[in-house]
Amino acid sequence: MNQEKQNYHHGDLRNALLEAALKQIREHGVEKLSLRAVARDAGVSQTAPYRHFKDKNQLLVALAVEGYEQLRDETQQAAQTVPAAADGMTSIGLAYIDFARRNPERYKLMFGPIIHDRQNYPELQESGFNALQVVINQAEKGIATGEFVDQQPFLLANSCWAKVHGIASLMIDGFYDCAPIPSIEAFFRTLLELHLRGLFKK
């Protein structure tokens, strides 16, 4: 299957298309992704992608699912490097934000309103929940060690998730670009610590 010459059959077009699409959104932004451009980039006719994806939306879904899996892996690894549950949660948060920073376009795809009818794609919901599960586990750990308040893990996890997602979104949208922030990393870390400690005095 590894001849130099182009065969009529590509061999692994599905993956080639996903890679090409990823390259395209990195270079030109996710909102201007064109299925035809993806096909061109993969060196294939404009209708070939339809043999592997029902429509453009389904290609985007596949790309988002990949992203959720990657996000889950990276946050999971971040959690494992730290013993204390609270520090692990911060570590997860920083890894999450770092993922968003390194993959802004894919992040937009995962959480933005680009994919239509999300509820029609169970694999999307599932991989999203798998990523959330890392945070839920960490919340459970923190509750078990007595570090966190005795609330439902799902609730604590959503609190953390919403916070880091909000930070990541605002960052990507450029809300922090022209703000008076000396070190963006320190800024993020402070925001996360603030989330653990709360806003109330004492």
Place this chain on the structure above:
Amino acid sequence: MNQEKQNYHHGDLRNALLEAALKQIREHGVEKLSLRAVARDAGVSQTAPYRHFKDKNQLLVALAVEGYEQLRDETQQAAQTVPAAADGMTSIGLAYIDFARRNPERYKLMFGPIIHDRQNYPELQESGFNALQVVINQAEKGIATGEFVDQQPFLLANSCWAKVHGIASLMIDGFYDCAPIPSIEAFFRTLLELHLRGLFKK
């Protein structure tokens, strides 16, 4: 200017286009907004909008700016109804989330990756910061009354903002739709209180 018959000149086409666009995104979602459909809806030729907006993106920007102003007004009003700073912050958060709930498509437009080159539109940044200013003011108030920790108001405000924005985004994206949540309002309120108190025990 109020004849029944259609004049050659519309009279207030700019506003009519904005209204039509708002109606369109409410009905069909912001990502499928078509400038031509907007023009049709306003009863005008497909290129007429270009006399009032440089391109489609600029119409979206105008729509987003309107949204930021509305969001600022509603949160400001919510803050004024409550005496204590902390309660006011919760009130702001709930108003923010409520705005997102009532105007999901516009919210996507304001914070999602639909508008290109946000940094090229100073009025967008400005109206966004004006909306944030409400939260900064409330943070200052809370610091002054001694309710909140003695940190920079900008930092506290961003902490709150990120949290509610995260909640609103995840809600709109349907992340809470199939979660085991009895009352969504209570869920939001708990998340906001958790943000004030922090996750740490005691």
Place this chain on the structure above:
DNA sequence: TCTAAATGTTGACACTGATCACATGCTATT
């Protein structure tokens, strides 16, 4: 009043997502 600017129209171009019938090459059964 006359002219210039503002506003709306027509027709066109290049591009997109999608579908159709058709061509090609792989693979499994005989």
Place this chain on the structure above:
DNA sequence: AATAGCATGTGATCAGTGTCAACATTTAGA
């Protein structure tokens, strides 16, 4: 080994889109 069937890729085509240039009409200011 031959071939039938199927998965995969192609070309032509359609409707819809953003945008532009050239033209038409109305309004407003000298």
